[in-house]
Amino acid sequence: MPRFAANLSMMFTEWEFLDRFAAASDAGFSAVEFLFPYEHPPEAIEQRLRENGLTQALFNLWPGDWQAGERGIAALPGREAEFRDKLQVAAAYVEATGVRRVHLMSGMADPNDSAAQGCFSANLALACEQIGQLGADVLLEPINGRDMPGYFMNSFDRAAAIIKQAGRPNLKLQFDFYHRQILHGDVTMAFRAMQPITGHVQIASVPSRHEPAGEELNYPFVFEELDRLGYAGFVGCEYRPRAGTVEGLGWFAPWRRKT
Numbered sequence: 699m700p701r702f703a704a705n706l707s708m709m710f711t712e713w714e715f716l717d718r719f720a721a722a723s724d725a726g727f728s729a730v731e732f733l734f735p736y737e738h739p740p741e742a743i744e745q746r747l748r749e750n751g752l753t754q755a756l757f758n759l760w761p762g763d764w765q766a767g768e769r770g771i772a773a774l775p776g777r778e779a780e781f782r783d784k785l786q787v788a789a790a791y792v793e794a795t796g797v798r799r800v801h802l803m804s805g806m807a808d809p810n811d812s813a814a815q816g817c818f819s820a821n822l823a824l825a826c827e828q829i830g831q832l833g834a835d836v837l838l839e840p841i842n843g844r845d846m847p848g849y850f851m852n853s854f855d856r857a858a859a860i861i862k863q864a865g866r867p868n869l870k871l872q873f874d875f876y877h878r879q880i881l882h883g884d885v886t887m888a889f890r891a892m893q894p895i896t897g898h899v900q901i902a903s904v905p906s907r908h909e910p911a912g913e914e915l916n917y918p919f920v921f922e923e924l925d926r927l928g929y930a931g932f933v934g935c936e937y938r939p940r941a942g943t944v945e946g947l948g949w950f951a952p953w954r955r956k957t
């Protein structure tokens with residue numbers, strides 16, 4: 699049975715951020731994820747998790763200046779000191795929340811640029827080491843170029859090759875079905891092949907990025923497939939509700955936590 703995590707950056711946005719934890723719990727979720735915790739102290743996040751009986755499934759490492767269009771700094775030569783410092787900041791949130799996986803965003807850089815590649819692998823090694831000391835995994839997520847034009851990590855095969863080459867047990871793939879379908883298609887066969895290196899899954903309809911029901915992908919089949927393969931990780935619900943988060947949770951009814 700899939701373990702769903704509500705993505706609090708996209709869902710429950712009818713509430714202020716810290717109130718989304720209770721809203722997700724009331725709606726029957728037992729886990730949450732979000733992009734970034736950094737605007738709130740670690741203790742505040744931990745308190746909301748504890749009060750609402752929620753597990754933190756995932757959050758992202760430092761993205762740089764998101765408002766200015768940055769999408770991570772790991773592949774940006776010249777930003778190494780900032781990367782190191784922000785790993786320390788993230789570590790405090792890993793410890794407070796008990797999260798077991800963090801997503802490392804690469805940034806806007808040419809994937810064929812050797813300086814960006816070198817910078818990325820050095821930062822990746824550092825992140826794996828430091829996050830690994832806290833008992834957590836580092837994840838790479840290929841993101842499609844329609845949503846994020848110019849993003850460095852834009853291929854599932856390249857992410858898999860980097861993970862293989864790094865040979866680090868706590869480096870894994872973040873398999874977002876929405877991005878996979880837009881980037882390359884063939885989602886089921888790709889997931890079957892990549893499940894052994896996958897540490898986290900995310901879902902949304904394609905192409906609208908709404909509830910995982912209708913449109914291009916047959917999610918009931920995908921959920922059965924996750925079970926058939928024995929996928930034991932979380933499934934992050936990273937979608938923008940069509941018309942109200944709670945109103946759109948019909949698809950989730952079979953999996954709601956009963957209180």
Ligand SMILES: O=C(O)[C@@H](O)C(=O)CO
Binds near residue numbers: 733758
């Ligand atoms: O798919 C996405 O966009 C996210 O999982 C993310 O981490 C960056 O926006």
Ligand SMILES: [Mg+2]
Binds near residue numbers: 839874900
């Ligand atoms: Mg995603």
